[in-house]
Amino acid sequence: MTTARPADPTTLSRLALRRFVLVAVWLPIVLVAVGVAVQLVLLPQVPATIAVHWNAAGEADGFAPAWTQPLATIAFGLGLPLLxxxxxxxxxxxxxxxxxxxxxxxxxxxxxxxxxxALTWTFVMQAGLDSSADAPTVWAALAASFLAAAAVGVAAWFLQPREAGTDAAATPAMPLALAANERVLWMRAVGMSRGAAILIVAAVILVAASAVVAWVTGADPVLAWLLTGVALLLLVFAETTLAFHVRVDDTGLHVDSLLGFPRFHVPLAEVTSAARVDVNPVGEFGGWGLRLSTGRRFGVVLRTGEAIEVLRRSGKRFVVTVDDAGTGAALLEALVERAATRS
Incomplete structure (x- = not known):
C-alpha cells in the first residue's frame, strides 16, 4: 500500500504563480481578444452610434460612437484584471x-x-439595426454576463492550487531589559503608503467633483445624492485611515487615528505575546486600511513591511504596520514579563 506524498512547497509555489498568471492575465487576454474580434467583424453592420447605457427599465438612454465599444472592452475587460x-x-x-x-x-x-x-453581447444585438434608438432591452445581456462571470470565476478558482496561508503565529520578540520600576514609553506615527494614499485622495476628489457636476447640471436628484453620499463616505474613510499614532506603555498597545477615531487598545493583561512580522497587505489582508484576515487576525494595515503582531489571550491577533516594529514588540514582551513577575 502506498500513500500520497505531500507536494513540495517550492513546486507548489511555482505552480500557484503560473496558474495565477494563467487565470489573471492570459485568460482575460484571450477573452477580450475574442470579444473585440467579434465586435470588429460586426462593426460595419451596426449603426454609427450605438446604445451603451440602459435605464432601470432596461431601455437605452445613453449612446456613443460604435468604434468606442471595442476600446471600452479592452480598457475594462483587460485593464481592470491586469491592475x-x-x-x-x-x-x-x-x-x-x-x-x-x-x-x-x-x-x-x-x-x-x-x-x-456584456459589451460584446450589447454590441452584437445592435447589428442590422437602422438606429440605436431601436436597441432591444439589456436584460439578456446582463444575465449572460453574470452567468459567464460566475462560471469563469469558479473555474479560475479551482484551476489554482490550494495553499495554506502564511498566517501562522509568529515567534515572540526577545524582551527588552527593564528595571523593576522603570517607566517606559515607545511611540511612532505611521501613514498610508504613498501609492494607496494617492489613490484614496484621487477617489475622493473624483467622486466629489462628480457630485458637484451632478448638482450644477441638474442631473437626476437620486444620482446627485448618491454621489454626494459616496463622496462623504470616502472623505470620512480617508480622514480616519490615512495615518495613526502607535504607542506602547505599561497599559498595553494603543493605535489611534490622527483624528482620535477609530482607536484601538490591547490591554497589557490581554497580551499573550508580541512579535515583529512582515506584512503583505494584498496577500494577507486583501488590501489596505482596517482589515480582517484568516487566523482570527485584525489589522491596521497601511503599507507593506514590518508590523507589530499581538496575540491576545482569546486567540485573536491584532496587527499594525509601523516602523521600528521590533522595538515596540520587544517592549511589549518585556512589559508582559514584568507584569507576570509582579502578580
Whole structure:
C-alpha cells in the first residue's frame, strides 16, 4: 500500500504563480481578444452610434460612437484584471501565499468575463439595426454576463492550487531589559503608503467633483445624492485611515487615528505575546486600511513591511504596520514579563 506524498512547497509555489498568471492575465487576454474580434467583424453592420447605457427599465438612454465599444472592452475587460494582477504578482513572487491571492486571480478572470460578455453581447444585438434608438432591452445581456462571470470565476478558482496561508503565529520578540520600576514609553506615527494614499485622495476628489457636476447640471436628484453620499463616505474613510499614532506603555498597545477615531487598545493583561512580522497587505489582508484576515487576525494595515503582531489571550491577533516594529514588540514582551513577575 502506498500513500500520497505531500507536494513540495517550492513546486507548489511555482505552480500557484503560473496558474495565477494563467487565470489573471492570459485568460482575460484571450477573452477580450475574442470579444473585440467579434465586435470588429460586426462593426460595419451596426449603426454609427450605438446604445451603451440602459435605464432601470432596461431601455437605452445613453449612446456613443460604435468604434468606442471595442476600446471600452479592452480598457475594462483587460485593464481592470491586469491592475489586479499587477498588485498581486509582486507578493506572489516574494513567496507570499494564501487564499487572498487565489481569490484575486478568480476575481480578475470573472471581471474580464463579465465586462467582455456584456459589451460584446450589447454590441452584437445592435447589428442590422437602422438606429440605436431601436436597441432591444439589456436584460439578456446582463444575465449572460453574470452567468459567464460566475462560471469563469469558479473555474479560475479551482484551476489554482490550494495553499495554506502564511498566517501562522509568529515567534515572540526577545524582551527588552527593564528595571523593576522603570517607566517606559515607545511611540511612532505611521501613514498610508504613498501609492494607496494617492489613490484614496484621487477617489475622493473624483467622486466629489462628480457630485458637484451632478448638482450644477441638474442631473437626476437620486444620482446627485448618491454621489454626494459616496463622496462623504470616502472623505470620512480617508480622514480616519490615512495615518495613526502607535504607542506602547505599561497599559498595553494603543493605535489611534490622527483624528482620535477609530482607536484601538490591547490591554497589557490581554497580551499573550508580541512579535515583529512582515506584512503583505494584498496577500494577507486583501488590501489596505482596517482589515480582517484568516487566523482570527485584525489589522491596521497601511503599507507593506514590518508590523507589530499581538496575540491576545482569546486567540485573536491584532496587527499594525509601523516602523521600528521590533522595538515596540520587544517592549511589549518585556512589559508582559514584568507584569507576570509582579502578580
Amino acid at each position: 489586479i494582477a499587477l498588485t498581486s504578482l509582486p507578493g506572489l513572487r516574494r513567496g507570499d501565499r494564501g487564499m487572498t491571492y487565489r481569490l484575486m486571480g478568480a476575481t480578475a478572470a470573472a471581471l474580464s468575463a463579465l465586462v467582455t460578455v
